[in-house]
Amino acid sequence: MGVRKNQATLTAAEKNSFVQAVLQLKKQGTYDGFVATHNTFIMNDRDTSPRAGHRAPSFLPWHRQFLLEFERALQKVDASVSLPYWDWTADNSTSASLWADDFLGGDGQPGDGQVTTGPFAGSTGNWPIREGASDAPFLTRSLGTGVGALPTRTDLDAVLAIGVYDVAPWNSTSGDGFRNGLEGWARTGPELHNRVHVWIGGAMGTGYSPNDPVFWLHHCFIDRLWADWQSLHPAASYLPTSATTDVVSLNQPIRPWNTVTPADLLDHTRFYTYA
Amino acid sequence: MQDRPRRREVLKLGLAGAAVAGVVGTGILVAGNQFGEAAEEINEVYRGRRIRITAARNVYIDGLPLHVMQNADSSYSSIIDHYRTFASPHDTARAAVESLRGANLVLVSHRGHHQ
Numbered sequence: 001m002g003v004r005k006n007q008a009t010l011t012a013a014e015k016n017s018f019v020q021a022v023l024q025l026k027k028q029g030t031y032d033g034f035v036a037t038h039n040t041f042i043m044n045d046r047d048t049s050p051r052a053g054h055r056a057p058s059f060l061p062w063h064r065q066f067l068l069e070f071e072r073a074l075q076k077v078d079a080s081v082s083l084p085y086w087d088w089t090a091d092n093s094t095s096a097s098l099w100a101d102d103f104l105g106g107d108g109q110p111g112d113g114q115v116t117t118g119p120f121a122g123s124t125g126n127w128p129i130r131e132g133a134s135d136a137p138f139l140t141r142s143l144g145t146g147v148g149a150l151p152t153r154t155d156l157d158a159v160l161a162i163g164v165y166d167v168a169p170w171n172s173t174s175g176d177g178f179r180n181g182l183e184g185w186a187r188t189g190p191e192l193h194n195r196v197h198v199w200i201g202g203a204m205g206t207g208y209s210p211n212d213p214v215f216w217l218h219h220c221f222i223d224r225l226w227a228d229w230q231s232l233h234p235a236a237s238y239l240p241t242s243a244t245t246d247v248v249s250l251n252q253p254i255r256p257w258n259t260v261t262p263a264d265l266l267d268h269t270r271f272y273t274y275a
Numbered sequence: 276m277q278d279r280p281r282r283r284e285v286l287k288l289g290l291a292g293a294a295v296a297g298v299v300g301t302g303i304l305v306a307g308n309q310f311g312e313a314a315e316e317i318n319e320v321y322r323g324r325r326i327r328i329t330a331a332r333n334v335y336i337d338g339l340p341l342h343v344m345q346n347a348d349s350s351y352s353s354i355i356d357h358y359r360t361f362a363s364p365h366d367t368a369r370a371a372v373e374s375l376r377g378a379n380l381v382l383v384s385h386r387g388h389h390q
Contacts, residue, residue, distance in 0.1 A: 042357055043383070047347035113376045133342075133354045134378035142376075146359070173347045187348070190359050197358035205374060207342075207354045 002071070002082035002272040004224070007098055007217055008091055009275075010084055015103050018084060019119050021077040022213050023126050030073055035131040035210045037256065038066070042207035047171040050246045052255050055172040057165070057239060058248035059183050060226045061262040063219050065254060068271055070216060082272060085220035088196050089153040094143045104214055106141075113140035113202050120213060133206040140202030141212065147190060147198045159192060160229050165239045170247045177239075178229055182222065193222055224274050230266070238262045317365055324375075326368045334368045339380040341371055354383065 010018070025031040041053035041062070053062045067083060074081045091098055099106045105118020115138065120127040122138030129137055159181035166177040172185035184194035196218050197204050203211040210216070230236070241250045248254050251261050268274075317328040327335040334341040334353075342354040343364055350360035355371040371380075 039354070039383075043342060043344075043354065046344060111376065112378070133381065133383070134375055135381050136376075136378040140376070140378075142374075146356075146374075169347070171347050184358075185346075185360070194358040198356075201374070205356050205358060207357045209357075 002075070003275050004082045004220060004272055005084055005275045007084035007086050007103075008096075012102060014084075017078055017081050018074075019103065021074040021081045023119060024077045025073055026127060032131045034066070034070055034073075035208050038210050039131065039133075039207040041256075047169075047173065048246070051171070052248055055180075055183065055185060056247050057170055057179055058254055058262060059179055060223070061238075061248075061260075061265040062254055064223050064226070064265045064268065065257055065260055067216065067219055067223060069257075071272075083216055083220045085224050085274070086214065086217035087221055088150045088199075088218070089156055092150040092152075098214070098217070099143075104217075105139075107143040108139075108141040108202055112136065112138075113142050115139040115141055115202075129203070129211055132203065132208050132211060139212060141204070142201030144199055146201045146205060147195055150199050151192050151195050155192065156225070160225065160232055163233055163236060165236055167239075170240065170244065178233075178236075182225060182229075193218075223268070227268050227274060238266060317368075321369050322372050324372045326365075326372065328364050328368060332364050334364050334371075336368065336371060336375070336380055339382065341368060341380055342383060343367055355380075 005014075007015075022031070038053070045051035045054040045056060047055055052058050053066075056062075071081075071083050074083075086098055094107055098104055099118075101118045103118065105115050105120050108114055109116050114136070115121050116123065120139050122128075127139055129139060159178065162176065162178040162181050164177050166179040167174050172180065172183075174180040174185075182192050184191035189195075190198045197209060200212065200214060200218075203209060204215065204218075238250050240247065243249050243252070248262060250263050253259065253261055316330055317326065319326050325335075325337050327338075329335075332343070334343050344352050346352060346360055348360075350362060351364055351367045352358075352360055353367045353371050355374050356367070359370070361367040361370060
């Protein structure tokens with residue numbers, strides 16, 4: 001069973017193994033399938049119609065399964081690889097080692113926003129963007145421009161303290177529930193999960209956000225926070241527990257896989273652990 | 276989120292709104308975003324890109340459709356800026372122009388696949 005580590009603690013060899021496995025999935029064409037799946041859900045997950053991946057209680061189990069599928073694909077390339085997570089409350093600057101040349105590369109350049117450093121730079125020829133919202137053929141970023149600062153540990157602790165998993169109407173307007181607090185559809189602007197997408201900008205701000213490999217490290221931290229929340233509130237259940245219009249309840253299968261339910265995914269230690 | 280003013284209020288504010296917007300528009304009524312949004316058509320050049328918004332609130336940038344979603348609180352998000360919300364289709368379109376940084380939209384079907 002894999003151990004998912006904080007990316008700040010990875011050795012140079014571990015970083016390289018992760019990067020090489022990601023590049024191999026890109027070369028195989030497997031990677032772009034994940035990008036397209038994510039966007040299909042983004043476009044169809046609406047507040048007032050059936051929704052599974054976003055603005056819904058199943059935001060957390062949907063992404064847990066999405067990450068598991070991706071991690072299993074990585075492990076077919078290199079069995080030693082597990083997804084790392086990025087604690088953006090700690091490594092919160094544009095000069096963090098996350099953005100170094102030996103890992104994810106840095107900010108986009110002025111003008112077109114093209115990432116020009118690291119293994120995912122357009123000039124490497126290894127990271128063509130084939131599934132995107134625009135015709136930019138390269139990865140784009142715009143660190144810290146869409147919103148000035150990443151969420152803080154104080155922001156995070158306030159959300160982790162919420163005792164109820166989710167509340168009606170189970171969408172982007174749900175107030176006082178952990179899920180929407182973490183997903184971040186706040187009336188005051190993008191918070192938590194959403195704020196991180198906006199802070200990175202470029203591809204990460206679009207429906208095709210997995211085009212930026214940082215997507216997986218961001219969502220791995222979101223996944224870890226769900227587990228942390230469960231530890232803090234052991235009596236709290238996934239909600240809703242019974243059939244509810246438009247959303248996935250505890251024992252209903254989750255699209256597009258239709259093989260797992262939120263109940264199947266509640267205990268992440270069946271699949272991996274966090275270090 | 277900002278409330279969208281009723282039509283009568285928009286008509287009253289329309290002239291001032293157009294002046295505040297400070298862009299070249301050929302729409303019948305172009306309200307600046309500080310006053311909310313009219314349902315009238317918008318046709319303007321913003322940062323060198325042609326924004327057109329139809330009465331049905333379909334948004335085009337340089338003639339290509341921008342996928343826009345209305346949220347339950349009446350705000351809007353687009354495929355280009357999916358994790359943010361905007362008070363109007365007009366704000367959504369301008370933000371998309373800024374985020375595109377010169378790139379063009381691509382056609383995406385309602386199923387989310389490239390056409």
